[in-house]
Amino acid sequence: MKKSQYNAEYMFFIFPAFLLFCIFFIVPFFSGFYYSLTDWNGIAVNPTFVGLKNYIRIFEKDKPFWSAFLTTLKYAAGHVFFVNLLAFVLAVILTKPIIFNKTLRVFFFLPNVLSLVIVGQIWSFLFGEASGELGRITGISFFSIGWLSNPDIAIYSVIIASIWQSAGWFMLIYISGLEAIPMEIIEASKMDGVKGLKTYTTVILPLIVPSITVSLFLTLINSLRVFDIVYAMTQGGPGYATQTVILNIYYTTFNSSLYGYGTAKSMILVLAIFTVSFFQVYFLKKKEVSY
Amino acid sequence: MKRLIPGILMIIVALIFLSPFYFVLINSAKSDSEYLTSKLAFPSKIMFVENYYRTMEMMKFFSALSKSLVITVFSTAGLVVLAAMASYKLARVQGILSTILFFTFLSIMVIPFQAVMIPIVVMTKRLGLMNSLHGIVLVYWGLITPPAIFLYHGFIKTIPLEIEESVRIDGAGGLKVFWYIVFPLMTPVTSTVAVLLGLQIWNDFLLPLLVLQKPAMYTLPLAVMRFFQSYNTAWSNILAAIVLGSIPMVIFFFSAQKYVVAGITAGAVKG
Numbered sequence: 001m002k003k004s005q006y007n008a009e010y011m012f013f014i015f016p017a018f019l020l021f022c023i024f025f026i027v028p029f030f031s032g033f034y035y036s037l038t039d040w041n042g043i044a045v046n047p048t049f050v051g052l053k054n055y056i057r058i059f060e061k062d063k064p065f066w067s068a069f070l071t072t073l074k075y076a077a078g079h080v081f082f083v084n085l086l087a088f089v090l091a092v093i094l095t096k097p098i099i100f101n102k103t104l105r106v107f108f109f110l111p112n113v114l115s116l117v118i119v120g121q122i123w124s125f126l127f128g129e130a131s132g133e134l135g136r137i138t139g140i141s142f143f144s145i146g147w148l149s150n151p152d153i154a155i156y157s158v159i160i161a162s163i164w165q166s167a168g169w170f171m172l173i174y175i176s177g178l179e180a181i182p183m184e185i186i187e188a189s190k191m192d193g194v195k196g197l198k199t200y201t202t203v204i205l206p207l208i209v210p211s212i213t214v215s216l217f218l219t220l221i222n223s224l225r226v227f228d229i230v231y232a233m234t235q236g237g238p239g240y241a242t243q244t245v246i247l248n249i250y251y252t253t254f255n256s257s258l259y260g261y262g263t264a265k266s267m268i269l270v271l272a273i274f275t276v277s278f279f280q281v282y283f284l285k286k287k288e289v290s291y
Numbered sequence: 292m293k294r295l296i297p298g299i300l301m302i303i304v305a306l307i308f309l310s311p312f313y314f315v316l317i318n319s320a321k322s323d324s325e326y327l328t329s330k331l332a333f334p335s336k337i338m339f340v341e342n343y344y345r346t347m348e349m350m351k352f353f354s355a356l357s358k359s360l361v362i363t364v365f366s367t368a369g370l371v372v373l374a375a376m377a378s379y380k381l382a383r384v385q386g387i388l389s390t391i392l393f394f395t396f397l398s399i400m401v402i403p404f405q406a407v408m409i410p411i412v413v414m415t416k417r418l419g420l421m422n423s424l425h426g427i428v429l430v431y432w433g434l435i436t437p438p439a440i441f442l443y444h445g446f447i448k449t450i451p452l453e454i455e456e457s458v459r460i461d462g463a464g465g466l467k468v469f470w471y472i473v474f475p476l477m478t479p480v481t482s483t484v485a486v487l488l489g490l491q492i493w494n495d496f497l498l499p500l501l502v503l504q505k506p507a508m509y510t511l512p513l514a515v516m517r518f519f520q521s522y523n524t525a526w527s528n529i530l531a532a533i534v535l536g537s538i539p540m541v542i543f544f545f546s547a548q549k550y551v552v553a554g555i556t557a558g559a560v561k562g
Binding site: 121126172263269277 | 388418541
């Protein structure tokens with residue numbers, strides 16, 4: 001059998017994709033490093049090299065950046081936990097032999113086809129315009145709280161909207177994990193006397209660890225870089241209450257024309273995401289079980 | 292009976308879950324005065340035609356729709372071709388170079404777009420590609436081809452080499468072998484790639500926000516967002532805009548449902 005070789009044909013097939021990838025990703029990535037070491041304002045032809053001054057300023061003086069970081073972590077914690085919880089519960093229910101379960105999956109997935117900015121606007125409406133009236137009519141004042149106007153609550157409102165949008169996607173991932181478990185294993189464990197909740201903790205959960213890994217990984221990565229939905233719902237407000245890291249970088253760079261400084265912040269974000277992903281994958285890969 | 296009751300219960304839960312759609316819809320059909328009276332009541336006079344007609348005009352709906360359509364279709368078609376071709380050779384020709392190239396492509400999946408968005412915008416400006424449809428399509432080809440390569444790569448390994456070998460012996464060149472034999476066999480992955488990544492591109496907001504700054508060039512999500520920001524008290528119009536912005540994807544989803552669901556579950560297994 002003749003083995004394929006590195007030849008002109010190889011280059012022809014790969015070159016276009018690689019070229020575009022280099023132009024629009026590799027080169028920008030490295031020039032990003034360079035910009036982060038300058039004081040570039042986005043327009044000047046020859047930005048001044050300032051070394052690590054941007055980075056030092058971020059660590060020493062940029063309080064808004066670090067509170068944006070904290071806000072992002074708060075958001076991530078809420079989003080990751082509740083999305084996975086809801087997705088898992090839905091997956092469990094909709095893999096049981098109940099009527100309509102296939103149709104129901106479509107229903108719960110539906111919000112996911114919407115653009116995140118549209119989701120943000122929908123919930124802006126619900127939390128802002130509709131909630132007050134709901135509170136008056138039902139007499140339950142809880143509905144009338146300042147969902148988006150109260151700085152302490154706003155981030156949780158954004159989390160709720162994001163859960164509504166994402167749960168369906170991850171429900172599908174958990175469903176594929178659950179459906180991949182052969183019935184024989186469940187039967188066998190029942191014969192060994194495992195029943196009720198124990199079936200879940202000792203048999204099912206270990207077998208769907210790959211789904212859990214993927215879901216936790218994706219929900220975490222997505223929440224660390226959240227932009228669209230917060231931009232649409234609150235623009236980072238009220239005040240700075242819901243300003244996430246990306247929003248902070250966006251405003252720094254484009255509103256204040258601090259391209260160099262903004263890029264430096266981006267680099268720190270990349271580092272943070274790398275670190276988090278690495279640890280996460282490491283710990284979860286260790287727990288995978290095969291059968 | 293055991294199947295029916297939980298099913299009905301879940302239908303009720305699902306209806307509550309989807310109620311935001313209901314409230315957005317009914318309020319988009321209200322006159323301004325009715326809207327001010329109540330946000331929760333069903334409109335007594337349904338003003339679909341008036342509200343939507345006016346909103347479509349105000350937000351330049353058809354312009355935005357066509358931009359989104361053109362960008363999504365061309366980006367998706369292009370990245371399918373580029374990714375299929377690249378992953379074909381990367382999977383068939385084993386060796387150090389292939390491995391290095393493959394992982395280089397994959398690196399984009401761990402680095403968030405936002406970290407490189409500034410230099411990407413700068414690069415786009417430098418190349419004179421700002422505010423142009425072909426410009427943003429090129430950027431998407433550069434950025435979204437790698438995930439597609441990832442999806443294709445795993446699948447190609449399952450296509451037996453013998454099929455290609457026998458055709459080559461008959462004298463067919465590489466490109467012909469690829470297009471007439473291999474690519475048709477990859478149809479399952481192609482539909483997954485096209486649906487998943489196409490959906491992502493259609494709904495994308497940040498890249499168009501940065502690169503398409505002229506209103507004439509706005510994609511649909513961008514147009515809806517700008518409408519929201521400019522007319523922030525004309526709620527019945529805003530909600531109409533939201534509905535208009537959502538309809539294309541909802542329709543697409545219901546028709547391509549099978550592929551979307553299959554795509555996500557397949558992607559999950561690979562992931």
